Amino acid sequence: MKIFTGAQIRELDKYTIEHEPVKSIDLMERAAKSITHAITETWSNGMPVIVFAGPGNNGGDALAVSRMLAEQKYDVSVYLFNINGNLSEDCKTNKQRLIECRAVRKFDEVVNEFDPPKLEKNMLVIDGLFGSGLNKPLAGGFASLVKYINQSAATVVSIDVPSGLMTEDNTYNVRANIIKADLTLTLQNIKLSFLFAENQQFIGKLRMLDIRLSKEGMEQMTSHYRILEENDLRPRLLHRDCFAHKGDMGHALIVAGSYGMAGAAVLATKACLRSGVGKVTVCTPRRNNDILQMSVPEAIMHVDKEETFFSESVETADYDALGIGPGLGMQEGAAIAFISQVRRAQIPVVVDADGLNILASHRAWLQQLPKGIIMTPHPREFERLSGNRFNDSYERLSNARDMAEHLQAYIILKGHNSALCMPDGNIVFNSTGNAGMATAGSGDVLTGIITGLLARGYRQADACMLGMYLHGLAGDLAAKEIGMESMVAGDIIRYLPKAFRRLED
Numbered sequence: 451m452k453i454f455t456g457a458q459i460r461e462l463d464k465y466t467i468e469h470e471p472v473k474s475i476d477l478m479e480r481a482a483k484s485i486t487h488a489i490t491e492t493w494s495n496g497m498p499v500i501v502f503a504g505p506g507n508n509g510g511d512a513l514a515v516s517r518m519l520a521e522q523k524y525d526v527s528v529y530l531f532n533i534n535g536n537l538s539e540d541c542k543t544n545k546q547r548l549i550e551c552r553a554v555r556k557f558d559e560v561v562n563e564f565d566p567p568k569l570e571k572n573m574l575v576i577d578g579l580f581g582s583g584l585n586k587p588l589a590g591g592f593a594s595l596v597k598y599i600n601q602s603a604a605t606v607v608s609i610d611v612p613s614g615l616m617t618e619d620n621t622y623n624v625r626a627n628i629i630k631a632d633l634t635l636t637l638q639n640i641k642l643s644f645l646f647a648e649n650q651q652f653i654g655k656l657r658m659l660d661i662r663l664s665k666e667g668m669e670q671m672t673s674h675y676r677i678l679e680e681n682d683l684r685p686r687l688l689h690r691d692c693f694a695h696k697g698d699m700g701h702a703l704i705v706a707g708s709y710g711m712a713g714a715a716v717l718a719t720k721a722c723l724r725s726g727v728g729k730v731t732v733c734t735p736r737r738n739n740d741i742l743q744m745s746v747p748e749a750i751m752h753v754d755k756e757e758t759f760f761s762e763s764v765e766t767a768d769y770d771a772l773g774i775g776p777g778l779g780m781q782e783g784a785a786i787a788f789i790s791q792v793r794r795a796q797i798p799v800v801v802d803a804d805g806l807n808i809l810a811s812h813r814a815w816l817q818q819l820p821k822g823i824i825m826t827p828h829p830r831e832f833e834r835l836s837g838n839r840f841n842d843s844y845e846r847l848s849n850a851r852d853m854a855e856h857l858q859a860y861i862i863l864k865g866h867n868s869a870l871c872m873p874d875g876n877i878v879f880n881s882t883g884n885a886g887m888a889t890a891g892s893g894d895v896l897t898g899i900i901t902g903l904l905a906r907g908y909r910q911a912d913a914c915m916l917g918m919y920l921h922g923l924a925g926d927l928a929a930k931e932i933g934m935e936s937m938v939a940g941d942i943i944r945y946l947p948k949a950f951r952r953l954e955d
């Protein structure tokens with residue numbers, strides 16, 4: 451599913467009006483009908499409704515919804531904020547229609563003085579102040595109103611966007627002046643800012659309402675942001691020939707583990723083996739040999755000459771992909787072996803964990819990475835890697851996109867809705883996964899899966915998308931059966947076969 455910016459939404463709106471064709475006011479009526487339906491489905495008309503409408507089309511929606519609710523015998527009081535005497539055309543029309551229908555308890559057009567109504571627990575507030583047309587942080591009277599609504603015990607439903615929240619960049623927004631909705635009814639498509647963890651407090655529960663914007667318009671419009679769906683992945687799956695031999699299924703090399711961190715190597719190797727690859731060799735320090743041999747008997751050992759850390763890069767001619775970094779340690783010896791290994795690899799490479807930390811402490815090496823390299827940092831690893839501190843997820847994501855373009859790399863920013871930044875500047879968000887996966891070793895599992903998929907023959911972009919989707923799906927399937935609270939990384943590996951099955955069916 452594509453994600454459109456506020457500016458693109460306005461273009462799509464225009465396109466739909468011209469090509470369907472439909473009058474702008476009728477499109478608003480259509481949106482209001484589906485918003486009203488979502489509200490009446492959830493709350494009965496015994497609940498008093500207070501509507502706050504702004505001067506633009508978000509306010510126009512709110513006025514139309516007020517009329518429709520009042521016609522269905524809801525007890526509706528409406529406050530329209532017309533401070534500058536400048537209502538949008540459709541807002542004006544809906545103001546007129548509302549006055550004419552005479553069904554609302556109260557209609558107050560606020561021009562100057564505003565005496566706020568009492569908001570109580572059993573009331574429903576409809577927030578139609580601002581939507582995708584917001585162009586600066588809320589201030590003054592609107593900021594006070596938002597604070598007043600937020601501190602009340604009433605249930606809040608936001609139309610399209612919680613008022614005060616920008617559809618993309620909230621880096622310099624004033625968070626105290628954004629509505630905290632219990633439910634956001636967003637029109638047609640999800641907005642970029644809804645995907646960021648720190649904005650969940652404003653959105654509450656999210657529902658998307660199909661208002662039938664032009665399909666053709668949406669297909670034609672290019673978007674740099676996309677949400678990954680099962681249907682995007684199915685056609686990309688490689689099929690297994692019935693005469694397949696393990697030699698045809700790829701050979702992955704995992705370089706992982708230091709003394710005390712054998713577990714990271716075990717998890718990455720096991721996950722790699724579960725990702726359809728033919729063979730996996732694991733290169734690890736001498737002292738981890740027995741642990742690996744016992745925990746992952748299917749893997750081939752390549753034991754480093756050092757007892758406790760990775761010290762010598764491996765010839766990669768016999769391998770199809772390299773995954774390096776989990777539990778590798780940060781000794782200077784390991785760092786030098788790491789960069790030598792990455793540089794000499796003539797195969798696709800995935801770098802994670804200590805591999806990223808090593809790069810962060812030798813940032814000049816970033817310029818020496820092979821094109822097409824895959825890096826999978828979590829937010830703090832990415833801050834160290836980029837040498838920056840970020841105010842929010844949007845700023846972090848923009849920085850990751852720039853780095854991916856500059857280094858011609860694939861960067862998966864892990865977290866709530868992991869984001870894959872591609873060398874061409876496009877960004878794909880994952881739609882699977884859950885909070886139970888925020889546990890030690892979860893990242894090692896992802897590294898193993900992507901390395902396995904690369905060795906199996908998937909190209910970088912496909913391996914990253916499929917890898918993050920399967921990783922999250924396995925976590926979701928695990929959560930369904932065992933819950934999130936006590937989930938460990940090994941559970942994700944245990945549910946990988948079911949995740950593959952689900953995609954293949």
Ligand SMILES: NC(=O)C1=CN([C@@H]2O[C@H](COP(=O)(O)OP(=O)(O)OC[C@H]3O[C@@H](n4cnc5c(N)ncnc54)[C@H](OP(=O)(O)O)[C@@H]3O)[C@@H](O)[C@H]2O)[C@@H](O)CC1
Pocket residue numbers: 459462463477478481504505506507508509510511536538579580581582583584585586587588589592609610611637638661663
């Ligand atoms: N998707 C679709 O196709 C459809 C979308 N629809 C609906 O349209 C909504 C978008 O409507 P919109 O473009 O009129 O913008 P909206 O959010 O109402 O705000 C604009 C007004 O706010 C003002 N303003 C801005 N910032 C401000 C601030 N900080 N403080 C104070 N004022 C501020 C701005 O004034 P200006 O700064 O431009 O002078 C202008 O007056 C969308 O969210 C959805 O609900 C549906 O009706 C049908 C189909």
Ligand SMILES: [K+]
Pocket residue numbers: 508577578579580581608609610611612613
């Ligand atoms: K709103």
